[in-house]
Amino acid sequence: LLDRVLTPTSYIVLGLLRLEPGTPYDLKTRVAATLGNFWSVQHAQLYTETARLAEEGLLDEHREIEGRRRKTYSITDAGSQVLEDWLETPTSELTELRDLSMLKVFFGADLEMLAPAQLEAHRAKVAEYEAIHEQLQGADIPKGMMITLEVGIQHERDAVRFWSSQLGGAG
Amino acid sequence: LLDRVLTPTSYIVLGLLRLEPGTPYDLKTRVAATLGNFWSVQHAQLYTETARLAEEGLLDEHREIEGRRRKTYSITDAGSQVLEDWLETPTSELTELRDLSMLKVFFGADLEMLAPAQLEAHRAKVAEYEAIHEQLQGADIPKGMMITLEVGIQHERDAVRFWSSQLGGAG
DNA sequence: CGAATCATGTAATGGGTTACATGATTCA
């Protein structure tokens, strides 16, 4: 059936569409509002990936007759199955950090020089996450989404602590 | 001069070659031994990227006459300058986590099911890092490399703690 | 001395990023 290995982007599309059908543009909005914080997707991908998945029978495509002729996608049974299988399979894969600042540190960049910009950015992220978190308290949000958010907050706080300790430190 | 924006891979190549000239294969070995832990690079990239950088005048290329006709690269003054400029420029960019397990969690995967494989992988990584760390104690290793290693250890320990708490937890 | 593994490199493919483009809507 499938003549390719699905990418994380594929599963993001499937996962979001299983929650609710929508257009690629809808997906863009949802990504930005939710998991985009820890796994962003370029909006152009959402057009190509939905098209691919539809071709593979994992999505249904329904095109507007009038006006913009927008395409609305919904997940098929086959798509749901593929998503389920993926969700039920644990992975041993570890994520690389791929932090640009750390790459510079590795090659000898000055920590104290890097710190202010990083600190500001990480602090802003913490604030943003905490606002979302508070807003979501009591809301009927799936547990998994809450957990990823909390992991994200934790990670950002750690980063703030790290970069703080580099500011004007004794070296 | 340059008609493209250099990628992180470019700077990795420049950074490693500034430490010491070498062939793409040498680079592969060095990456695997050092920064590959938090920023891996496919070996094929090291061939294409060195070629590109040489074309752009940031590397010198010296080809063996005999035998394998291996190409040895070294950084040029222009290359050093580009690297220096990059190292001296702070960045506000934040890294996304892009953790496959977290993506599954986000979409509702069962934490307890995911935990064992993740736990084992993260524990192995901690052990590996700590071995390297110990081995490097007292060695004349640049400070930045030590710091990235320690940040990596910290991160992995946090992951172990997180996944441990999901094992057979009350939910 | 044959097989397995390491060393070394090139070619092909495709996903992801960037650039481009145009139709709607807000708002001064």
Place this chain on the structure above:
DNA sequence: TGAATCATGTAACCCATTACATGATTCG
């Protein structure tokens, strides 16, 4: 009513991954 911004989509390019391929070396 014009400019700016948002909504929506397509096209092109390029880096990164994967696959392929072959020469050396180890070692049973």
